[in-house]
Amino acid sequence: MRLDKLLANLGYGSRSDIKKMIKSGQVMVDGQVCKKPEFALKEEGDRILNQVIYAGNLLNYKKYSYLMMNKPAGVVSALRDSKEKTAYSLIDNPVKDLGIVGRLDKDTRGLLLFTNDGNLAHKLLSPRKHVEKEYLFTCKNPLNQEDIRAYEEGVVIKDHAKGEVDYKTKPAKLTILDDYTGRLVITEGKYHQVKRMLAARDNQVLSLKRIRMGGLFLDESLKEGDYRELSDEELLLLQQ
């Protein structure tokens, strides 16, 4: 891989800015200033074997980045938006081609995943894979045993993607934590799904937080708006 490409992939700026940075001598390769943007780095698998230092930092290159964010309410799950603040804008130096895996509504908080690994993103979102998503919610009316049965059975919501035709949700598991708080595990990701599932039972979501996707749990020690790379173990859990 070329030196300028590495820095671009790591989110250090546009290719032309990076070329200038390199030519002005700000980048070191294997202990020496390297002023050649086209310098060919040695690769092995998804690792770069050369030691590359920029602005005093040793660059830790990984082909793919997997970030977990504790999304706050009030930001939209988008890469860019003309009016709203985006979750993506909270990330410093995002790597190239970083995308969001499974959006959350503006007022929903919790686990939001970002990656440039298109394959994994595709698998996690594919309706055929039935990846579980777990949500904590509070609601306006008390929950009851009949709700548990109804969600197990499936409730009818409108399918926006198909022009508002009736759609029966796949079996979902509701756990009642107290009258007005529940945990719902669903295996699909329709638009406003949890809110519409509660509406289908004449109830209303007052707050919503995603706490799990597949085997990956939200790290509750992350403050809202903070994010971090997944550990190798977490990545394995997600891939399974």
Ligand code: URA
């Ligand atoms: N279901 C919703 O209604 N909203 C979300 O943000 C996620 C799931």
